[in-house]
Amino acid sequence: MNYADALDRAYDELPDSPADAGERLQVPDPEGQTDGAFTRLTNVSDIADALSRDAEHLHSAIQRQLGTNGQFEDGVARYNGSFSIADFDAAIDDYIAEFVTCSECGLPDTVLKTEDGVRMLRCQACGAFRPVQKRSSASSQRSQAPDIEEGKTYELEITGTGRKGDGVAEKGKFTVFVSGAQEGQTVQAYVHNVSGNLAFARPT
Template identity: 40%
Template sequence: MDYEDQLERAIEATPDSESVGERFTVPDVEVRQEGKMTVFENFRETTDVLNRRPEHVMKFFQDELGTSGHIDERGRARLKGEFRADRIAEALDGYVDSFVRCNECSSPDTRLVTEQGATVLKCDACGALSPTPDL
């Protein structure tokens, strides 16, 4: 078998990128209004997928949305004010970009660590250390 035949065989054996699901998907936000509060129903599930402390994510949301809030006994984020689902999703994307995905390889296999008094994003896939915004 020559090179061209081997290459063609390898291409045929490789699955299409559209058919292979990404292993890291952030859940769609589920929000509802409750009076003058916005309740992020699947907040706990989302923080579990992101592998981040709910308190850290909540602090980011408060800063990003310019509001106050808390995590209730059922693990839902309760934010003061009325926010549409797309605004919450936009803030969540900002969190993922700043505190979850590696800046070098885009892997979600990261963790927040403290290096010389500063919190940085350490990638378990490529080993990169990236600065994170202050919260």
């Protein structure tokens, strides 16, 4: 085998790139339904299946992100309060970043395992692993330190891209979705809505 053939073979055996991962990870859009003082997420099980995760685990994570209580029964999640599709989109994006995407190679080919009492995220593509920790509720986080407040402007570094194309930034314990912003930018962004420990902003 000559050098060129060997090089081609080596490239063929490399894991897919992170860009390919985004194409492989086809997540259904959340389907919300108002039910009096509650909001239902009717396809949480379908979303969990697409992520290869347990539906109750996803429900619990969304519940914490929204800073509310809820119930999971017969494949349907119900949350106390009124929440929009954008709220659910943001919570799911945050879940994917924390519990699905490998922080080293960016691929979603991961599994959650408990090792020596610690929940670990292991990547089957590159072999990397890291611990994941149960987060405290958004309401208790905000009572300790309001890193983001509705109606204020902040300088944010865009470090990622959400499933809907919005720029994603982190500030304190908040994940901020900035419409129209691109990864790599630093922007002044006006926060127009806060839900749990998720915030929504637009560039000024």
